[in-house]
Amino acid sequence: xxxxxxxxxxxxxxxxxxxxxxxxxxxxxxxxxxxxxxxxxxxxxxxxxxxxxxxxxxxxxxxxxxxxxxxxxxxxxxxxxxxxxxxxxxxxxxxxxxxxxxxxxxxxxxxxxxxxxxxxxxxxxxxxxxxxxxxxxxxxxxxxxxxxxxxxxxxxxxxxxxxxxxxxxxxxxxxxxxxxxxxxxxxxxxxxxxxxxxxxxxxxxxxxxxxxxxxxxxxxxxxxxxxxxxxxxxxxxxxxxxxxxxxxxxxxxxxxxxxxxxxxxxxxxxxxxxxxxxxxxxxxxxxxxxxxxxxx
Numbered sequence: 228x229x230x231x232x233x234x235x236x237x238x239x240x241x242x243x244x245x246x247x248x249x250x251x252x253x254x255x256x257x258x259x260x261x262x263x264x265x266x267x268x269x270x271x272x273x274x275x276x277x278x279x280x281x282x283x284x285x286x287x288x289x290x291x292x293x294x295x296x297x298x299x300x301x302x303x304x305x306x307x308x309x310x311x312x313x314x315x316x317x318x319x320x321x322x323x324x325x326x327x328x329x330x331x332x333x334x335x336x337x338x339x340x341x342x343x344x345x346x347x348x349x350x351x352x353x354x355x356x357x358x359x360x361x362x363x364x365x366x367x368x369x370x371x372x373x374x375x376x377x378x379x380x381x382x383x384x385x386x387x388x389x390x391x392x393x394x395x396x397x398x399x400x401x402x403x404x405x406x407x408x409x410x411x412x413x414x415x416x417x418x419x420x421x422x423x424x425x426x427x428x429x430x431x432x433x434x435x436x437x438x439x440x441x442x443x444x445x446x447x448x449x450x451x452x453x454x455x456x457x458x459x460x461x462x463x464x465x466x467x468x469x470x471x472x473x474x475x476x477x478x479x480x481x482x483x484x485x486x487x488x489x490x491x492x493x494x495x496x497x498x499x500x501x502x503x504x505x506x507x508x509x510x511x512x513x514x515x516x517x518x519x520x521x522x523x
Contacts, residue, residue: 232350233348233349233350234350235350236350236351236353236354237333237336237337237350237353237381238381239354240329240332240333240353240354240357241329241333241379241381242376243329243357243361243376244326244329244330244333245376245377245379246371246374246375246376247322247325247326247329247371248323248326248330249374249377250322250326250367250370250371250374251319251322251323251326253370253374254315254318254319254322254370255319255323257310257315258310258311258315258316258319259311259464260310261307261308261309261310261311262308262310262311262460262463262464263460264307264310265304265305265307265308265311266456266457266460268300268301268303268304268307269300269301269304269456270452270453270456271296271297271300272297272298272300272301272304273297273449273452273453274297274449274453275293275294275296275297275300276293276294276297276301277445277446277448277449278293278297279291279292279293279294279296279297280294280445281442281445311463318367318370321364321367322364322367322370324364325360325361325364325367327509327510328357328360329357329360331506331509331510332353332356332357332360333353333381333382334382334384334390334394334502334506335502335506336349336350336353337381337382337384337385337390338384338385338386338387338389338390338394338502339385339386340387340390340495340498340499340502340503341499341502341503342356344495344499382394387493387498387501387502390502391484391487391488394505395480395483395484395505396484398480398509399477399480399481399484403473403474403476403477403480404473404477406469406473407470407473407474407477410466410467410469410470410473411470413461413464413466414461414466414467414470417457417458417461417466420454420457421454421457421458424450424451424453424454424457425454427450428447428450428451428454431443431444431446431447431450432444432447435447476508476509479508480505480508480509483501483504483505483508487501
């Protein structure tokens with residue numbers, strides 16, 4: 228295979244990776260929006276229902292309007308929640324798996340290690356292996372319809388040193404560490420929301436008990452319901468688990484980086500083993516993350 232056709236092969240795979248990555252991101256966004264919208268509708272249903280029961284006696288029109296809105300929100304919640312159904316979660320994680328597998332193959336090919344070190348036609352081998360990934364997920368092609376590859380250059384990887392710089396370090400500093408921080412912020416945000424709602428509910432309960440105000444007592448249950456809904460949403464989104472996985476993977480990759488930079492063995496065999504181990508750590512993180520999402 229000529230140099231031009233080799234370049235065309237890897238560029239085609241890189242474009243395919245872009246398509247699958249965008250498709251996965253689009254489906255993930257749909258799932259997240261569906262869950263967030265269902266949470267909002269659930270909160271509205273509880274709040275508007277309580278408000279309706281308390282206003283019906285002195286303003287029937289407003290009370291009926293609030294009751295209708297509460298019923299509409301309660302009915303809409305399970306409908307929008309279908310965007311986060313197990314089948315869509317499975318499709319999303321499988322799309323991401325194909326995207327990551329294609330990315331691994333491209334970086335391994337560009338570094339010229341593993342099966343591509345001795346292959347008679349590395350470009351043909353790359354194309355063949357990547358066709359296998361896509362054919363095994365043929366039922367997901369519908370999600371890629373209409374998605375165009377983003378124009379971008381190939382990663383500037385040509386050897387082990389450039390792999391370390393543009394793959395390994397980049398994954399640590401630009402992906403895993405920032406993702407871990409983002410998940411930590413979300414965990415803290417949920418904890419603050421739970422604390423505020425708990426204090427609000429306790430305050431309402433105290434007011435209701437001390438002053439014997441029945442209308443206030445009804446809102447204690449609403450506050451508790453909202454708190455439970457927020458907690459359930461956080462559990463479903465797996466913020467704490469994602470924080471742990473991102474942190475663990477960054478630590479493991481940093482350990483591999485330190486071992487490589489302080490070591491002296493640079494034989495082809497050790498280089499192949501090093502890159503294989505790096506990609507395996509990334510793959511294990513992706514697999515653990517996907518399994519956790521799909522099995523709950």
